[in-house]
Amino acid sequence: MKRIFSYLLVGGILFTACKSTKEENDTETAPLETVENKTTAKESVDILGTYRATLPCEDCKGIQTEITISSDETFRIKSKYLGKSEKVSEDLGDYMWQEDGNTLMLEGIDSEPVLYEVIEGKLIQLDEDGKKIKGKHEKSYVFLKD
Numbered sequence: 603m604k605r606i607f608s609y610l611l612v613g614g615i616l617f618t619a620c621k622s623t624k625e626e627n628d629t630e631t632a633p634l635e636t637v638e639n640k641t642t643a644k645e646s647v648d649i650l651g652t653y654r655a656t657l658p659c660e661d662c663k664g665i666q667t668e669i670t671i672s673s674d675e676t677f678r679i680k681s682k683y684l685g686k687s688e689k690v691s692e693d694l695g696d697y698m699w700q701e702d703g704n705t706l707m708l709e710g711i712d713s714e715p716v717l718y719e720v721i722e723g724k725l726i727q728l729d730e731d732g733k734k735i736k737g738k739h740e741k742s743y744v745f746l747k748d
Contacts, residue, residue: 642703643720649706653725653745662686669708669725669745671697677708705732723747 643649649671656664663685670678679693695710705728706718717728727743729735735743 643722644699644703647720647722649720649725652748654748655727655745656684656742657727658739658742659683659686664742667745671706679708679711700732718745 650673652668652670654666654668656666659665662683666682666684668680670680672678675696675698677695677697680690681692682688682690693711695708697706697708699705700707700717704720706720706725707715708718709715717730717732718725719728719734723746725745725747726734727745734740
């Protein structure tokens with residue numbers, strides 16, 4: 603009788619241990635589900651407004667740049683070459699969201715389309731491959747919202 607009771611006790615302990623391990627494993631997968639449901643900038647960031655930065659320039663003190671994003675999916679970029687000219691150049695065009703929902707593409711600029719990563723209160727200019735610009739001037743490519 604003692605032996606049967608011992609087997610039942612050990613079996614009960616093993617059953618309880620297996621059950622709590624399964625619950626812990628279920629809890630461990632929960633963060634993965636949260637990551638998959640992550641919202642994009644397109645869904646959560648108010649991009650409308652004006653952003654400013656001073657871009658690096660080889661033959662001047664910098665290019666003071668202002669980007670205005672409008673609700674009709676258009677943009678305006680104003681640029682002034684500091685220490686070189688008082689003239690302000692202006693480009694107008696359309697913007698569109700990339701598939702990732704976190705990147706804007708500005709089209710209609712004299713050069714090729716320009717990509718920007720969208721973060722609350724910031725536009726970060728990306729290189730032609732859609733990657734962040736690295737190096738000693740990388741902070742210069744961060745446009746801050748007014």
